[in-house]
Amino acid sequence: MEIGLLLVRVVVGALLVGHGAQKLFGSFGGYGVAGTGGWFESIGFRPGRAMAVVAGLSELVGGLLLVLGLLTPLASAAIVGTMVVAASTHAASGLWNTGGGYELPLVLAVVGATVALTGPGAYSLDAVLGLQLSPVVGLGAIALGVLAALVVVARARTAVRSVPAAA
Numbered sequence: 001m002e003i004g005l006l007l008v009r010v011v012v013g014a015l016l017v018g019h020g021a022q023k024l025f026g027s028f029g030g031y032g033v034a035g036t037g038g039w040f041e042s043i044g045f046r047p048g049r050a051m052a053v054v055a056g057l058s059e060l061v062g063g064l065l066l067v068l069g070l071l072t073p074l075a076s077a078a079i080v081g082t083m084v085v086a087a088s089t090h091a092a093s094g095l096w097n098t099g100g101g102y103e104l105p106l107v108l109a110v111v112g113a114t115v116a117l118t119g120p121g122a123y124s125l126d127a128v129l130g131l132q133l134s135p136v137v138g139l140g141a142i143a144l145g146v147l148a149a150l151v152v153v154a155r156a157r158t159a160v161r162s163v164p165a166a167a
Helices: 002-025 032-042 048-068 072-093 103-118 135-162
Strands: none
Touching: 002 032, 002 048, 002 103, 032 048, 048 072, 048 103, 072 103, 072 135, 103 135
């Protein structure tokens, strides 16, 4: 069980680090802060560049903390929150990723939530440091991530509604 949890943490965490690097630095075929920020602006997440930095840092730092198994509730909150927002941007396209849907953000959010509830396992810096937290803390991390995401999404929807229609 411990090796399986380590495998999930390392693979998913490393992929999230890559997603963050795409947004922040344009790595791995990403668009960097300017390109990602422009897209965020176009869908109502303002200011777009700042939102790109926040999303990129949440993915990069959350992913890195997940890989290391360090401050796992914080990592989980960042991952859940960012992926709930990401899912909201794909919701109109349905579930499946092949149609641009929210399948991938959903899976990543569930992994973040699962690690919040189970803890990072024995092969983690949290374990080395003796940071053993209860599932209640994990539930709090999930709630924090979802709440933060709902605030960001509600703010973006308000921004989109307040933009005057083109004449």
